[in-house]
Amino acid sequence: MAEILVLVDHADGEVKKVTFELLTLARSLGEASAVWIGPGYEAAADKIAEYGPAKVYVADDAELTGYVVAPKVETLQQLAANGAAAILVPATAEGKEIAGRLAVRLDSGVLTDVVGVTGELVAEHSIFGGAVIAHAKVAKGTPIIAVRPNAIALAAAPGSPAVEQVSVALSDAAKAAKITDRVVQEKGERPDLTEASVVVSGGRGVGGAENFKIIEGLADTLGAAVGASRAATDAGWYPHQFQVGQTGKTVSPQLYIAAGISGAIQHRAGMQTSKTIIAINKDPEAPIFELVDYGVVGDLFQVVPQLTEEITKRK
C-alpha cells in the first residue's frame, strides 16, 4: 500500500489531538507513517501506536527544533524521497508554513485548511468562513495536504509500529533563522483553542478584562477553551492569540457558546462551522442569532453565571 506521511504535532512532550486525526485519515488513504521530529518520542510512543501507524520515523536530533520551520521541511523532504503518496500536516500556522516550503522543495501542489480527503485524494475545503464548500486536488507532484484540527472523526486502531531512526544533515539555509528563546505567556490547563471540543467566547458585551472571569468560569465547568471576539482582543481584555475570527483562529468545535458577541462577519468567519452554536446577547437583532441552535436574548452577567451554576449542579 502506498505510504502516507503524517507529521506529528507535539509540544512539551504532549502530542496534539490533530495528530491522531491525521493518522486516522491517513489509514483510510494508504499505509500511515508517523514522522516525529524533535526530542521526546519515547514518552509519546504508546499514544501514537494507538492510532495505528505502520511505521514511525523518529528524527530526534535537538538541532531540528532549533530553527524556524526549515529543518522540519528538510526532514519531510528526505522521507518523501522514498515515494510517499501524500504528506499530511496539521493546518496550524506553523503546519501551513511547513506545507508551503515543502511544496517548493518537492515542486508539488499543496492544499490547506482541508476538512476531508477521499481515497482519490480529492480534498474538501470549507472557504469564505464556511459559506462555500470546494473540492480540490493536486495536479502535480506529491500531494501535501494541511488538514484542519477537529475536522476528522477519531478512530483508534492499536498496533505496534516499526520504529526507524532518521538522521538529517541540515543545509546551511535551514539554519538561517535561529530560535534563541521560547517565551511562554499563557499556559493553563484549558485545551488548545483550535482542538477543543467545546469553546466559550466573550465579546464586546463582556465589557472588560476583569469580567472575562465569568467566561472562564463557564469554560472550566465544560472543560472548554476560551475564545474572544476581535472587539475584546482589540480592547486588550483578552490576549490576541485567543481571537476567533477571520484574522484570528478558525475553530470548529462540537459546541460553541458566544456570550456578548454580536456576530460580525469577521467573527462568524472563524466559528460558523461549529457543530452546535449557542449565543447569549442583549440585542435580539444581533446577527449571531442567525447561526444559533439555541439563543437567549438577555444579560450575559445574569445568564452565564446561572448557566455555570446549573451545569455544576447537574454534574
Next chain:
Amino acid sequence: MNIVVCVKQVPDTESPRKLKSDDNTLDRAAADGVINELDEYAIEEALALKEAHGGEVTVLTIGPDKATESIRKALAMGADKAIHLVDDAFVGSDALQTSYALQQLVTRAGADVVILGSESTDARTGVLPAMLSERLGWPQLTLANKVEIAGTAVTIQRQTDTGFDKVEASLPAVISVVEKINEPRYPNFKGIMAAKKKPVESLSIADAGLDAALVGGANAYTTVVDHADAPARAKGEIVSDEGDGGVKIADFLASKKFV
C-alpha cells in the same frame, strides 16, 4: 535599506464573496476590492523601518487593473513606489506559482527585506511568506509580532499559541507580520495627493521576465474540482431571558448530551 512589501487586493469581507461557476476562480468583479487587512500591518511595519533606518519602500502587487486602488492607498500611506504585475494570463495561478512570480519581482526590485501580511483574508492559505523564503533562500522570520533591525541583524518575536519564540537572523530576510504588531496609519490628504505622482511600474508576465509556462490556471499545481454553497444552518430556537435563561441553556445542553 530597500524594503519590499507584498500587497494583495482582496474582496471586502463585508460584501458577498463567491467563486465563478465556469472556472472555480474567485469572482473579483462581484465584490469591492480592499487591501488585505493583514497587509496594512506589513505596510506600516515597512514605513516604520524606513523611518528608523532610511531607504525606500516598494509595493509589490499581482492582480487586475482594479488592484491599482490598493496600490494607491499603500503609496498614500507613505510607500515610495510600486510594481504591479497585471496580466490576464496570470489568472488562476495558485500559491506556489504566485510565490515564483513574487520571487522574480523581489529580485527585480532589489530588496534587503521583504515584508508580508501573515495570510490573506480571502484564500487564507498562510503559505506564501514561507514559500517566498524558501524560493529566495532567505531566513524565514514569519508570524512576527515584533521586529528589530540593527545593522544586518534582525530579531523578531514569532507568535506561538502559548507566547512567542525569539528568532535571530541576518539580512536579507523575509518577514511576515501578524495583526497587532502596530497600528497602521491612515493616509492623510498630503499623502493621497503625493501618491498620485509616485511611480507605478506596470508589468506583464513577459515584461517581468516570468516563464509563461510556470504561471496561470492551466499550469497550476492544484485544481478546484467543484464548489457549492454550504448548506444553510437550520433556524434555531431563540428565547428571551425571564430570569431562567441559564437554566434553559442547561436544559438544551442536557438534551444534546453536552452535560
